Amino acid sequence: MAVLVTGGAGYIGSHTVAALLERGEDIVVVDSLQQGHRSAVLGGKLYVGDLRDADFLEGVFAENDIDAVIHFAANSLVGESMKDPGKYYHNNVYGTLCLLEAMNRHQVGKIVFSSTAATYGEPENVPIGEHDRTLPTNAYGETKLAMEKMMKWFDIAHGIKYISLRYFNAAGAHESGRIGEDHQPETHLIPIVLQAALGQRPHISVFGEDYDTPDGTCIRDYIHVSDLAEAHVLAVGRLRGGAESAVYNLGNGQGFSVKQVIDIAREVTGRDIPSVVEPRRSGDPAVLVASSERARTELGWNPTRNKLEDIILSAWKWHSSNPQGYDD
């Protein structure tokens, strides 16, 4: 039996494919390659196409003996989603509908879903628990919440079991050095800081230092991408064991401010990283930190790459040896 990984050529998808390959899993990857990179897929069978293309997706399910799906394929830029929500509803929500309908037709009853802390919006509690209110402050988070809800109704009607993994801030790169983070355009803090360290940008812009936090900059919970990947492997195993549908937060439980991230990157790289304070970026909550207790107890998830220094060092190794990202 094979695991279908949609978006398996993307940042978190490719690290999950690597983790599945290490377990000897048979893998089928579907990716449009609009954001993903062919060379990020370290193994398995790659189909290049769009989930919304019914004939294409039908062929993927017909040609392979798939028993579980891990669903990453989606647009994921908060800022872009505010300017073009239609793109997010079409690709994320309609794409997921096409996928669930194909799964139902082919009696594939297990899906692990790539969700986000953006489903919570401005948090009620710190750290955030899975039962906390979900009130997204951006269209991206709203589409991810809609995708989760769609899965709930497909479970009730058709028995498709889902595990939704709500990530906090993914960072770092695979220890082999073969895969890492390469977004075009790049909007995430750690890769941008490292691009500044490499001299590819004149400085890092700090978006706001007037938040209600100790140093005035936003606090986030950074989690190593390979630890996230492990959680997907565990989630597939749990669904194969007959588990009910569930939602889990995935984070470190420890928050770091933008200024702390920049300071640690200066230490790790030994480079001078100039920073400039700029106005707040719209839609940024002040503090996002996860409680991942449920994932630890129920999934048996045990993230091991917890130190932010080590996470940034693994990203630095990737960025300094691949300053232009993937060749393709």
Ligand code: UFG
């Ligand atoms: N930041 C800067 N300068 C930059 C880039 C980012 O100061 O050049 C700040 C942001 O304002 C934010 C923090 O660094 O306070 C982290 O920003 P990222 O863009 O790296 O990450 P986000 O927390 O905004 O977003 C991440 C994921 C989203 C997801 C969100 C959920 O990238 O997909 O977490 O919380 F929706």
